[in-house]
Amino acid sequence: MDFYCMRHGRTNYNDLGLCNDDSGRDVYLTETGIAQAQSAAHGLRGAAFKRILVSPLPRTRQTAEIVNRYHQVPIEIHADLADIRSGFESKPVADYFAAIDHDPLRARINGGESLLDHKQRVLRFIDWLRVQGDETLLVVAHEETMRVFIACFEGGIEDAQLRDIHVGNCEYRHYVLPR
Template structure:
């Protein structure tokens, strides 16, 4: 199976440096984010997506809908693709990083999940993919989520190195998943 993994376009919360893992909040693509998604759509126009799978957060669907203008593939939501539940909804990302600095892999703050909890959730999604019948998928998710894909498919990346992987808005990577 061919898997294209893409981070969503730039959002208003990216501009403000705020955490978001609640789908009901007013987080949306900015003009820059829409332009990034349009550029990605143009680059991916020749791919033949059977399905597009997004997280429950609206910014991933907004990005997918722009890319899907060339494809008309069904768009589905999968909860395991959600961004890490930081426990810092609407608060500065810097505050979240300060709160987990003593245990960046295992800290669960304010009822959130740890980086390792999040990784296990994304790995569960990858296991689910192995039984799907699609030939080519586009997955639109979040930087933290795509980091797990990078580590899984590219290998040789320790958990302590996950945060060293940087995925730009609408950056896309292609992988082959063996079933």
């Protein structure tokens, strides 16, 4: 199976440096984010996607809809693709990082999930993905999710190094999933 994954376009919360894992918040692509998605869409126009999978957060669907202008395929929500539940909804990302600094992999703050909890959720998605058949898929998700994909498919990355992986808005990767 051909599997493409990409991070969503830049959002108003990216500009403000705020956490978001609540799909009910007014988080949307900025003009820059729309332009990033259009550029990625152009770069992916030759891929033969059969469907696009997105997280429950609207910014991933908004990005997917722009890419889908070239493909006209179903867009489906998959809950395991949601961004990490930080426990810092609408609060500064810097405050979240400071709160987990004592144990970045295992800390659960304000009822959120740890980075390792999030990783396990994404690995569950990857297991699900492996049995989906031989179709070509695009997954539009979040930076934390992309970090797990990169570590899983590119190898040699320890859990403690996950935070060192930086993925730009609308950056995408292509992998071939063995069955």
